[in-house]
Amino acid sequence: MAIFKKKGGGSTPQLNTASLPDIVFMLLFFFMVSTTMRETDMKVTVKLPEATEVVKLDKKSLVSYIYIGSPARQYQAIFGTDSRIQLNDNFRTLVDIRDFITSERDALSEFDRAMLTVSIKGDENTRMGIITDVKQELRKASALKISYASRRVEKDN
């Protein structure tokens, strides 16, 4: 009987916390690496179309984004559900594209200006009308290098 008592009476051992900093640092590093900062908050909802033949856009600093899609739920009361253009953080119209391209160009160094790529992030349910209009505006602003942003999917052969 006495033997059993002795066994049960031991206090619970302290958990070794010496490696807790390691774990915390690991998490820290992980999040530091994997998070990409979202520079703009989205006012339009964009679900990119799928494509198999996509190429990567390198040099993020040379890329400007034009978002085209239906306004997010909280803005639908004001702007309706028809596709709209978002430049930077705000709803914009076609006429603003030229100024937008000019300002994006000015932000780049002289050497990089010719390399400016415009990534069109269009929602897949958008009609082509507005996208054609945007393309025409880009041509007028002579921002000719464009990319149709799309999600990469694997080929199904």
Place this chain on the structure above:
Amino acid sequence: MARSTPEINGGSLADIAFLLLIFFLVTTTMNVDTGLARMLPPMPEENQKKAEQDVKQRNIFTVLINKSDRLLVEGMPMEVNMLKEKAKEFIVNPNDRADLPEKKATEIEYFGTVKVAQGVISLQNDRGTSYRMYMLVQNELVAAYNELRDELAKNKFGKLYNNLPENEQKAIQKVYPQRISEAEPKTVGGKK
């Protein structure tokens, strides 16, 4: 005295932590922006308009998408999954048919003199065409070029096009130049 339970050896915990860290470092890909790259044609000057229309009919591969997302390829209705094969046939013109693009002998590094077909794919859409359909068609057309380039790269260099050094890629680009023209917008078939 009570026998205390032995402490768990925590020495290797750090190693495990680092192992996990490295695992995540390797497997996470930051979301890179991907898309179909295109060059828009420059805005035509006023007096330039005439010259552009001189492209021969046999050199143009017209793809029309109407507002209900149906395709008309070279005057024939077509499904999207057929488009790639048709486009490939147009680009290569393997049997030198008279209704497919004419060829021009060009000197190209690695290949010598090659007959390069002068075809242009002209993609036209309606304002009511959905962006999804438009991208689907664009994707098929790019796929046609990529497949041809891959085939050629395999035959010539034994590697896929993407794995070739830059100068060899350039040579292949000259054999199969990507000519997709996104036509001037036309207002046909009424507005949406």
